[in-house]
Amino acid sequence: MAVHPFLPGLTVEIIVNNALLPEYDDDSVTPASPTTVTKYVEATSGANFAIKVSLIEKEFPFPKGYIEAAVSLDGRRLMSAIISEAQFFKHRMIEGRQSQIGEHYKIQRFCFAELEIIDGTTYLSDVVSASTITVDLTYVRNLRSRTPDHIVGNISESIQVPEKALKGQTYTHRAGLSEPVAWERGRYVDCDDVTDSPFATFNFKYRSINALRILGLVPPEPTPPPLEERPEEELTPEELRELVKQLKEQKAAAVKVKKEAVDKRKQVDEAIGSSDDEEVTVVRSRDRKCHRGADDEVIVLD
Structure with missing residues (x-):
């Protein structure tokens, strides 16, 4: 789980199929600020995920009031959840963006989808520069009712990413919202920030398992024995x-x-x-006649 170094009672986790996604540290990444925690997690195409916020350390002096958990996917802020003082030492599960159509309440769940890569050179900063789930936590006050949220585009709406925009990067997926489904009645409020910036930020960079292996965050897959x-x-x-x-x-x-x-x-x-x-023929050169001189000695062999 992602634990804030200066707020030990505060944790944020990504949940898939009721199980915590394993988190991986990248030691090469320098934190943007002391209030920011960054982890890598695995993204699986088509999987729904939820965000679990826990304030579990009763000894930590959380101030009285409310905390806003603002969720951004790929750099786009989509929704906020209010954590009341009564929930400070419990778990708050954020499953998606709630909305209302007439008298019917809906939820669009968080989910992953694989990037659609095409030829081209256009740079899509809202997808390529992020590929991150961000949870900003801010103290708020003056809660007041407001009109319900409306339905937004779901993740099935294709977002094409040029191949050249991904050069040298390990981006493999995008995060978004599913089709709306029935949900329980919700309360919609506005609020005022107590401070100008979040007191804690949690970033979860999501990649495929193969991309995590390329980054050296996950051990290589063992080679299976021959069939x-x-x-x-x-x-x-x-x-x-x-x-x-x-x-x-x-x-x-x-x-x-x-x-x-x-x-x-x-x-x-x-x-x-x-x-x-084959017939073998031996060719010899004819012996030249030798003329013996008078003094030549002749040896006769008996």
Whole structure:
């Protein structure tokens, strides 16, 4: 969980399928300010997520009043949740943006979607420069009722990102809101900030698991043993088909090597056989006549 270094009773977490997303630290990132906490988390396409804010340390002197948790996705502020004094030492789950259509209350849940990458050079700062879930916490006062929020565009509305805009970056996903679904009645309020800036900011940079491995934040995926070394009962139908294919390829390669060896040996044998059948002619130069002189000694061998 992301724990604020100067506010030990304050934590913010990203929840997917009722489980806390593992968080990863990037030691190369220098905090923007002492009040900011930055973590990396894994994004899975199509997954809904919630934001859990906890104020659990009763010894910490939170001032009386209200806290506003403002949620921004990819640099775009989408909604705020009010945490009252009665909730200070409990958990507050923020699941999405609430709205109202007539008498019907709706919620658009937070979710991830994969970036759609296209050719082009246009720079989309609202997507590419962020890829971050941000939660700003500010003390507020003077709560008053206001009109309900309206429905906003959902994440199914495509946002295309030029490939050149991603050069050298590991952005893989975007965060947004789902289609609206029925929700319980909510209260909509305005408020005034007590201070000019948040007293705490939590940033969650979300990336695919492969991107996290590229960044060195997650260990590389272990190499699985070869299919032929795994028990047959553990193999899936697709893996079994792949194993049969590999064995056929190995057999075909072995047959080819054997045939090449036989053909080469046959060529050598044929070459040797043809040389045995050929007539061998020895050509000698004619001896020149030698003229012995009178003094030449002749030795007769009996």
